Amino acid sequence: MADDPNTVNTTRSLADKIEWLIQNRWPAGSRPPKNNLEAAAVISEATGEDLSSTTIWKLRTGRSDNPQLKTLKALAKFFGVPIGYFGDDEGAEATADQVTASSLIGESGLNREALRALAEMSDGGRQIVANFIISAARLERGQRHGGHDA
Structure with a gap:
């Protein structure tokens, strides 16, 4: 499949x-x-779910792409x-997009004022x-990536 230079692959792995x-x-x-040991300890302490490093x-690293539901619930x-958010269908991608957008509000100049201005713009x-x-x-x-588009 040829890459369309006007599109971005938005499908993300778990x-x-x-x-x-x-x-x-x-x-x-x-x-x-x-490191992963610290991440596991903090998440386990906050959620009560025992997660290992x-x-x-x-x-x-993608070595596991089918974790237990309790693990996903703890991460969520x-x-x-x-x-x-952790799914792999279109609904999950839409949820991931919403999570990303909400995380960007207030960071790096993408604030509510910028979003309102964007909403007021024409489609063009x-x-x-x-x-x-x-x-x-x-x-x-x-x-x-050293000058190579990924």
Whole structure:
């Protein structure tokens, strides 16, 4: 399948989703974990569900993509996301998009005022902004991956 330069692959694996949560939705006021052992300990303490560092490692690296429901419930509770976030269907992707959008509000200049301004723009104006965002993301990915667009 040829890549369309105007589209972005938004389907994320379970590992991608969990890693994103750890990097972007770690509770405010808590120091982000230095390793999987710390992550497992903090999540276990906060949720009462015993998670091992091996479980966290397997989930983060994609070596496990079918965890127990109790593990997903603990992650959902800890990160404040609906359990549907971890699914692999269109509904799960929409939920993941909503979680991402809500996390961005107030960060990096994407605040309610910016969202209101976006909502007030014409369809053409919003498309220009969307194209700019996609282009900027590709540029950043290319810089992170040694000049190769990922």
